[in-house]
Amino acid sequence: MVTVLNFRRTRSGVLLAVTCAAALSLSTACAGQGAQRPQWSNGVPAADSSSAAPTPTAANPSPTPTPRPTAARTTRPPASSAPPRRARTMGEQTTVTVRVTGGFGQAQNFTGLHQEGCGNPSFGLVQVRVGAAGNVSSVSFRYRVNTVVPFDGSGSARTIGSDRGTWLTSLGPFRAEPRNSAGGTIAITATAKFKDGSTRTARTSTSLKGCQR
Numbered sequence: 001m002v003t004v005l006n007f008r009r010t011r012s013g014v015l016l017a018v019t020c021a022a023a024l025s026l027s028t029a030c031a032g033q034g035a036q037r038p039q040w041s042n043g044v045p046a047a048d049s050s051s052a053a054p055t056p057t058a059a060n061p062s063p064t065p066t067p068r069p070t071a072a073r074t075t076r077p078p079a080s081s082a083p084p085r086r087a088r089t090m091g092e093q094t095t096v097t098v099r100v101t102g103g104f105g106q107a108q109n110f111t112g113l114h115q116e117g118c119g120n121p122s123f124g125l126v127q128v129r130v131g132a133a134g135n136v137s138s139v140s141f142r143y144r145v146n147t148v149v150p151f152d153g154s155g156s157a158r159t160i161g162s163d164r165g166t167w168l169t170s171l172g173p174f175r176a177e178p179r180n181s182a183g184g185t186i187a188i189t190a191t192a193k194f195k196d197g198s199t200r201t202a203r204t205s206t207s208l209k210g211c212q213r
Contacts, residue, residue, distance in 0.1 A: 091198035094132035098141070098190035098202040100124045100171060112207035113186065115176040123172035124206065128157050128190045133165035135194045141169060145208055147184035149177065157190070167192075176211045183210035 102110040102121045114122050130136050142154035157167035171188070186208050191201045 089198035090132060090135045090194035090196045091192070091200035094130060094135070094194075094200065096128065096130050096190065096192045096200045096202040098126065098128045098188060098204050100126055100186075100188060100204060100206045103170065110206075112209050113172050113174065114209050115180070115183070115211040116173040117176055118211035119209065121172075122174075123170055126157065126169045126171050126188060126190070128167040128169075128192065128202070130165055130167065130192045132194070133163070135196075136164050136167075136192055137195050138193045139167040139190060140193075141188060141190045143171060143186055143188045145174065145180075145184055145186050147177075147180035147208065148182065149179045150184075174208060180208075181211050183208045 100110070101124060103123050103125050110121070110124070113124050114120060116122050126141055128139050128141070130139070139157040140154065141157060142152065144150065144152040155169055157169040159167055167190075171186070184207070185205055187203070187205045189201055189203050191199055193199050
């Protein structure tokens with residue numbers, strides 16, 4: 001069987017075959033020179049997509065330093081200034097004394113009072129002496145008789161003339177009481193009052209003699 005070729009199709013096929021052969025030769029030549037991997041413009045090679053990204057490791061926090069204890073300092077309070085001294089009163093600046101003697105005309109060796117009707121002296125003289133005579137405004141006294149049945153009393157003293165340093169008053173007589181026949185002690189307190197209102201006291205004592213009748 002004889003096949004009749006179409007000339008036009010045969011010519012087109014030849015051209016196509018020639019073209020493909022030329023293209024294949026060019027591709028083989030390029031492949032012979034060796035292909036290079038693409039690089040970035042900054043010269044860093046492209047990362048391999050197959051390698052896994054490194055896992056970040058959590059940083060261990062540094063321990064917080066413990067502050068050293070500070071020794072407490074004791075602060076002394078400021079020294080307080082001494083309060084101003086109070087001025088001394090007239091009573092504090094002078095002296096007061098008191099004593100009991102026998103009344104006028106009585107014996108000098110006074111040892112105590114007798115109860116009324118039981119002997120002499122039956123009354124005494126209370127003498128108060130004050131150092132700052134010009135500052136005294138008045139002098140008073142009180143007494144207490146410590147017998148079985150105690151009793152007490154009070155009175156005021158007077159000056160003699162212009163001497164305000166000596167103040168006098170009488171003590172007694174005391175009525176005799178059968179319950180107080182044994183006698184007892186007489187306690188006397190004299191108080192001088194001064195012009196600034198202050199006072200000063202003095203004390204003494206004498207005896208009330210027993211009465212046997």
